[in-house]
Amino acid sequence: MKHDPERHAAAYLGGLLKGARRQMFERHIVDCEDCWREVDLGRKGRSVAEAGRELAPQALRERVRAAVETVSPRRRRPLWVFGAGLVTIVAVAVIVMMAVPEPDPGEIQAALASYRSGSVGVPAQSLLPERLSDLELVGADRAQLGGIDAIAHRYVDRSGDEVVVYVADEEWPIAVGAEHDNAGQTWLAERDDLVVICLNQPHSSLVVGDDSHDVELVAYSLRP
């Protein structure tokens, strides 16, 4: 793991390091002068910035109030538009209720839960490169995801955003509602704040992260 005090301090102060990684970094900064200085400077800068917060002048409050009161409200759409909208909503609701989406397969749910918890398993031999685009490998560990044994490869970008690539010997089940590429080799799904991309080649890989840009970069780098 490359020692990059600025990147790790930004991730730590930004709350991106969680669980064991946060504790590990907190132990590290006690002995590492460079990281300690980065964190200290970041904290001081934050306090300084917060001290610059100002209150709007009272006269501006009155000016805004007066300006808004002179603006005529825009004419709302006529009632028949709402009526038509209501009919459409009811129709869509009926269709949605008739086709209640199935839950994702257990393996996909387990992978998302593993990413969110930030849990780290028993260290394992990495199957992937040390770098994928701008992201650096910071660890590989075993993960039991539903019925699939996988190796979780944890990558971070320059500011500590994490992307995990779960590599397995068997194929991953497809997430509900996933979008497939033209060749049918990959699929993509979004779940709340997470993005998942699955590739079959060169390894059966599930790429998970909360920054879609990073997830796409990693998936693109993994393609043969």
Place this chain on the structure above:
Amino acid sequence: MSMRKRTHDEFLQATLPALDLVYNLARRLVDARDVEDVVQETFTRAFGAWSAGRPPRKVEPWLATICLNTGRSWLRRASTTREVPTEPDPTLAAIDDVAGDAIGNVRKEAVHAALWELPEEQRIAITLMDLDGFTASQVSKMTGSPRGTVLARVHRGRKRLARILEKEVDQVEA
């Protein structure tokens, strides 16, 4: 109460508590002489959207996004040159420093001038996170930059601020 008056009252009641937030952002977006115009335009634009039946789920990030767009349009339209204020801003004279925080004693004028020494992306990211209290995810959505990029900008900006104001911070800490 007329429908018209009720719409205005509902809007003002929901949005005026966020005036300080919009003001702080506008102060770091445009030249001092344009700040109040940008704030006013932000609220009148927001009212247009509100009264057309598009009230937001969360007022603060909605107003901040409108303010960002308004400020940038304003700069393009007026070709305003942004300068570091050289004279103390009269609006700051009446404002007390944040109590109870040692570093809060650093003069607001000095912090404001130091913020203007930062590159625009760092200045805006710090304003949205440290002055306006948004999360990195919210700032990421408002600015269209990845969350990691937002945090990197904020961290570099904070370091630079601390260095620019090093003497004042040290004096306060001593």
